[in-house]
Structure formats: structure tokens, C-alpha cells
Amino acid sequence: MDHIRNFCIIAHIDHGKSTLADRLIQRCGAVEARDFRDQILDSMDLERERGITIKANSVTLPYTASDGRTYELNLIDTPGHVDFSHEVRRSLMSCEGALLVIDASQGVEAQTVANLYLAMEFNLQVVPVINKIDLPSADVDRVMEEIDRDLALDPFEAIQVSAKLGTGIDDLLEAIVAKLPPPDGDPEKPLRALLFDAQYDAYRGAVLLVRLLDGTLRAGTRVRLMHAGAEHKVEEVGYQRLKRVPASELSAGEVGYVLAGIKTLSGLAVGDTLTEAERPAAEPVPGYREAKPVVFSSIYPMETNDYGDLTKALEKLKLNDTSLIYEKDSSAALGFGFRCGFLGLLHLDVIQERLEREYDLSLILSAPSVRYRVVLDGGSEIYIDNPTFYPDPASIKEVFEPYIKATIMTPERYLGTVMELCRERRGVDTTFSYLAAGRMEVTSQIPLAEVLFDFYDRLKSLTQGYGSFDYEILDYRLGDTVKVDILVNSEKVDALSQLVHRESARPRALKYCERLAKTIPRQQFKIAIQGAIGGQIIARTTINPYRKDVTAKCYGGDITRKRKLLEKQKEGKKKMKMVGSVEIPQAAFVAVLRTEDDEDEG
């Protein structure tokens, strides 16, 4: 077992995690040069394009070290974003060590710190890696200083590499072997295998990626998922190289895959423990937690008749992403769609982009919402994440909303603006501390709802791109939440209703009204656009009717041409969504519902 090293790479977004992984894989010859494709572990187009890992992957690398021995290096990939911290935890639990990657020019960032804490929580041995030393802007001395001061790690232990050029990769492989501990565990004890990822294979069904803590696992074994309670017969085990390589058995300390004829991923929860049905372990691996969606939005197809395609696309996505949840939803304005729950805003973004790109769908997404805890007059509690189901305010006693702990890192000169941003977003207990010369860490307890609406973009622009942001969910706290409706000529546009804090209600309603006024074309009659809380109007704009559109003359008897033009015009109108007698182009919904701010806000 001492020839095995299980490790992961953790890093702030963009610090080069995937490139480093590629280089390690290449150096260990796990892949032929001609098969090599940059960022192999990030197998989705989207991941490669965005440079973030959405779905963890893992690979076993054979490495012959300078001591002459051949090691089995299990690189366990981790998703690179806080939304997937649940999956990150599972990945970390499968490891004994971690490479903490730090960009040589960016230095230590919010997620670097958060990741380190996470690694320490799981007792991982951490090797700092300074990446991108080839960049002209690289400042290795400064980064070493930050490693010392902010991370309290030994900066002289840090390995300096350029993943892009391959510089320092050999040193890094030696360090993995020398500094990271081998796994322990007893192959004779009852089986305990942590399920840290599951993928879907069109031919074989679910592919479970597991880390064996104790026991051995081979084909034919009957296994039980300790949390789900389901039992399956193992058909095949092996190592996940870039392709699956079957093996006769997996034993304690090892990482590998399991095929057990499981048709869908839906019953599989990352973090569950596999044990032998005949000889079960006494306790599952601790730390199991269900992934809970925190952000909700309704997804509608632009073209109502794409609903069937959307349904199929979501079913397929769900195969590979158990954290995506959805149920049918419908809107008077937008037709049939789905109410979806996401692990966070990025998760929402990723799902939207995958639906649009991989399934070629045009979508309208309603304003993202958090899940509120509503206490009714009688004392009963309900959870509401869809404005449509928000109860009559008269029957509500109090409303609680989820809070997060936001951690923001910023150059010192933006401290004031960042603190102000937190205050604007109802942040409480905002504190700051110096990380290093000129760098600050701000923490604040902010309602999650406040970061859903263009928080990250604002932070980026206020700090000219230098600010970084990370968060964890804290708890539910009493809030002052109201439901804002948008009315077009007195007709409620259900898809635009939203739950917001009372203080944000008016500015938000006004913003929606203005965006609608800009994007709804003039029509034959005056259109009043209003924002309202119940019967109270809090914002209003008007679209004046257009004044003239007739062409001068019906030329002689050529009525046909005129009618054809009209029919064409009518055809175009069919693509509009009708609210009462007002035609609203889909573009208006898209414009209104986009979460970014724009220059019109002033």
C-alpha cells in the first residue's frame, strides 16, 4: 500500500489546476501524445472553455520515481467552484494529500485560503505549488511571503512550476512521492468504499468512482450503498486511467471504478459508502451530507414547442448531475417550463449553458430565488422558492431567509468600496483583516438573495477585477421579504414576479419596468408597466403608442401584396408572448431577467 499516493489538486479559479493535471498525466505517460488534448480531465467543452472544472474526474497514473520504485498516483480531480463544495469534500476525503496551486502573479486568493482550510479539515498533507513562474508578471518572492504569512505553510517546501511549459514537473512528482503519505486501511476488514463521484456511461450505466478505506472489492461481490440502502452486484472493477482498465480487485487505500449494472445515477449520492452486503461495515464513512439546492429558477423554452426538447435535455443532464433537481412549472406568459434547483449561481449558469450549447435550446430563465422559510399565522412553516406560491402576505407571520458567510479578498485600496458593497447588500458583522502588504480579507454575513443579483460582477468591476469571492451557507435569519409583481396594462406577468427584501423592492421594480419599457416595442395603445407589492404600485413606466405606420396608399387593386405583408407581420407576432393584449418579445424577457447590471442603472 505504500506505493499508492492519493492526492488532489486544489486552487483558486484560473490558477492553472487543469493545466497542471494535464502535465502530470502527460509526464506519467498515461496518455499517448497524439491522444493528448489540453485539459483532459475537464471533459466538457464548457469546462475547457471556462477554465473551471465542473465535474470531478480522476485518473490513476503509474510513476517510476528516482528511488526506482513504481508508484500508483491517484489524481482525484475536484470541482473548482464553491457551488460544488459538497463534491469537493467527497474528493478530499478520498485523499491523503493535496497540491495547493498558487498563481505566481496573482498570489494567494480567497479560494486558496478556503481550500487550504478544507484540506486541513480532512487532515491532508499539503504541498504548495507556485504555478505560472514563466509569466513576466510572476513574483515568486512575494508569493512565498504570502504562503508564509497567509497560509502558515513553509514557503521553502513550495515547488515552483510552469505547468504550461512543463518546468518543475519532475520535482513535483518526486515531492508527491516523498512528501505525501501513503494511505492506510486494512484489506482484511469489512469493506468501506467512499463513493466520491459517479459518471454516466451510455453503454454501462453508472460508473462509480470509489476510494477504498478498508476491505477489498472484486467482481461478483454484492455491495450495499449504506445511505441509499440499495444493493447491487459488482460486474467489474478497475482503475480509471484515461480509459477504464479492468482489474481483478481493488483493495484498501486504492482508488478505482466500479460497474454494477446501475441504470441511472438518480439513486446515487456522492458521499455514500459501499460495503459488502454479506459482511457489512459497522459504520459508514462519516461526513455524508445531502447536496441541497440553494438557488432556484424556472427555465422556459423560448419557443413554446421546444418544451419536449427541454424535457429530454434535462433528463439527460440529470444523468450526470445528481445535484440538479427540477419539476414541472408553467407560466401564463411563457408557457410550460421547469422549476429547477441549483447548488449555486455558477451551477445555474453551467446548466443553462449546457442546455443551450449541447442541446441547442434557447431559454428564458426567471429571476433566481433563494428558498425562504415562511412562518404562517397559525405557526406552521413552509419553504417557498417560487414567487408563484408565495402566500397571501396577510397570512404570513414572519419570513426567514438564508445567509451566507462571504469571504472577499481585495487589494487594500478597494477596501472602502468592498465594505460599502457588503453594506448595500445588507451584510452584517462585516470584518476585515490584513493578509499581506496591501491585501485584505473581508468577511461579511450577507443574505444569499443579495448575491444572486449581480453581486459578483459588481465586485469585479468595483475592484477592477482584483476582488475574489467565496461563500459558505450559514443559517436562516429573520428578514423583511416582499413579493414584487410586474404588471403590464394591469395584467400580472407571472414569470417576472420575485421575492425581494422590502428595501430593494422599489429599485428592483423600477429596473424591471425600465428594462421592459426599453425592450417592448411601441404598440397601438399606451402600455403602462408597473411594479407592485400587492395592490400598492411602487414603480411605473409607460410606453407610448406609435403614432404612424400606414403606408401611403393601397396601390390600385394590388391588395394581395399588402395582405402578404400583413401576414408576414402576423407571423412575426406569433413569436411574441401575449400578456393581455400586449405583445412582449422574448428578447424583453431575456433583457429583463438578465442578472448583470448595465450602464442604464446610473
Next chain:
Amino acid sequence: MSPQHSSQPGLYLHIPFCSAVCPYCDFAVMHAAEAKRKRFVEHLLAEVALAAGAWRDPRPFDTVYFGGGTPSLLPPEDLGRVLDACRRHLTLASPAPWVYLEANPEDVTPDACAAWRRLGVRTLSLGVQSFSDDVLRFLGRRHTGNQARAAVEVAHAAGFDTVSVDLIFGLPGETPEAWRRELATAVALSPGHLSCYQLTIHPRTRFGVGAARGELTELPDADQAELFDLTHRFLGEAGWPAYEVSNFAKSPDHESRHNRKYWDHTPYLGLGPSAHSFAVGDASVRPRGAGDTGAAVGARRWWNEARIPRWERRVAAGERPVEGEELLGPQALATETLMLGLRTTAGVDLDDFAARYGLDLLATNDALVASLVADGRMVLRNGPEGRRLLPTSLGLAVADGLAATFDVSLPS
């Protein structure tokens, strides 16, 4: 029903010649030398005979309209020969149909007027366009403002039942003041009928090319709207209320009997290049009614070759020079009824519409009508003559958009 609402068919004769082709014109027109004109007339005479064989409607034509082009370029004798041919081959109303003639001001002389009167012309429609020399030059017209004024006076003196003046507005850079002066000049001459057309820049015209090159800038929409409002307000107050988007009459008997047929699906036969024809419910239509389920409505519209050489070639070959045709089922007719009705102050007869097409427009468009009425675009009248939906002048200004907004889908 007033004579303007006759259900008898109308006859249109397209005379495609101009002394100069105007830079905004997209009609089928051409310059013509004397010999060409003669040849054209011979072909038109031949087409009258060809068309007569295919026209099934037995009712007499009660209007004959010489349009163009510039029909006043044809010598009266030629016009007379054409009319004679029509009388011979087709059934014209007796004692005489109402004859319309479009004329350029420079062609209007007392002698010419006397000759036209003898032919039976009752409405002389003058292509004045403007009374301003600068504007006329810009429009490429050959007459001056003074000639235009003189032409109206000469026509009046000749005793036509209706003298009509065509004006164009919405020229690049035109101000409300300038347009008001044009209207005032026109009104001072007291024509029975006025047509005020908004300049439309068509792509394949000299203006269109100029606009594409950026040499010519179309008047912005808001300014056009202002001129449109001004036209309707000014002429309404002066005693020439609108009866259609672009047409104004001093009294109902000056309204165009002929154009009315285009707007209310009365049959018409068009001869000459590019002319359109329309026939309702004749036996030749019904069986091929494009999916119609034997409903009582069904119509056909067809149009002649627009290119003069082709038109001539086909006529010479003894064929009807029809370029295309369209069969109209109830849905197309219902759409047109609304589209055309909304362009007239008479509006849409809702009961008649419901009876014809089995659709109560009010029931399917209630919210729309309510907001249009509230905004002063339309009036809903429920009088002894039934329910009517009438556009106001605000409504007329957006009649095309209104038509597109209504749901006219017939129950299947």
C-alpha cells in the same frame, strides 16, 4: 346605400406612359415615343377583347378608371377607342359609367378638358404633388406650381363633377409649416377631392438608390406622424374630412366610387400592364377554392405581366397576359376585410363580418378593442345599422399595425 357603395364591378385601365419617370415611382411605367404609344393602344384594345371572354360577372361596370402612368398623355381619340372597345366587349353601365382620368397638370388645357368631358370623364384626378416649384423640381415633375393652380382652375371651369388633387408629403426635410402651406393652397382651390400620399421610398427607384447611398434621408417617423396628424386635422377643419387613410372629400358624393371597390371586395377588372383584377364567388372560383369547404365565400385575384414587352408579347400571341393569380378563401378574405376596413372611416361592419366569416371580432379581441378605444384609436358604434368598429384619425395613422394586432383566425 349611396352610389359610392355600389356592388357593381369597376374597370381599371393602366396607361403606363410618362413624359418623365419620377424618381419615387415604382409603378409599371416607361417613356414613350409616339409609335410606341400607338402600339400600346392596339395591344390594349386586343386585351379588352381577350379579357371579355374570361370575365364571368354579368353585372355592368359602373366605373372606368384610366390610371397610370399618365393617361393624359394618350390623345383623347385613343382614350375614346379604348372606351369604345370596352363598350363593345364588356357590359358598361347605362346610360354611362363614371369615368376617371388621371392627368398631369401640364396636359390640362380647356380643349383637352372639353375632349375628356365628351368622352364621359366625370372625375379628373390631377397629379399636382406640390404647389412649390422647389419641391416639384426635387420630385422630378415637369410642371410648376402656377401650372398646377391653373390646371385645377381650368378643370373646374370645364365642369367635371369632381376635380381631385393629388399631393405628396413627408419629403426629406419637410416642415409642418411648409406642408400646411401646400394644404392651404389646395383648399383655396376648392377641389372636390384630395389625395394626400406620404412619400414612400421604394428600394428600386432613384430615390431608393439615393437613400441607400445616404444622399437622401427619409423624414423621421415622428415627423411623418406629425405631418399625418396635421393633414387630417387641417383638412377636417377645412371641410375635407378623410374617408380613407390618404383620401379626403368635400362631400360624400366626391368620394371615389372606383377606389371604394378595392377596399370592400367589390369585383374589378384591370387591363394593361401590372393591372390587378378581382372576382368574387363566380363558378370558376368555387371548386378550386384552396381548401375551402364549400363556404359561400371564395374569390380570385389575378394580375397582369408588369413588364410592358412581356405584356405586349402575350397579348400579341392571343393570350390573356396574366402573370399570376391567387385564390382567396374565407381566411384571406376575412384578413383583408379587416385590413382594408381599418383604413377607411367607415370602419368594419362587425355584424356583416360575423355573418360572412363566422367570427365575432369583438369576442376574440375584447381586451385589445378595449385598450384601443381607451386610447382613442377606435370607436365602437352600436347603432341601428349594426355594430361597427371605426378607426379615429389616430387609428388611421396606425391602421396597418392595427390590422396585424387583431386576431382574425377563423374557427376551423
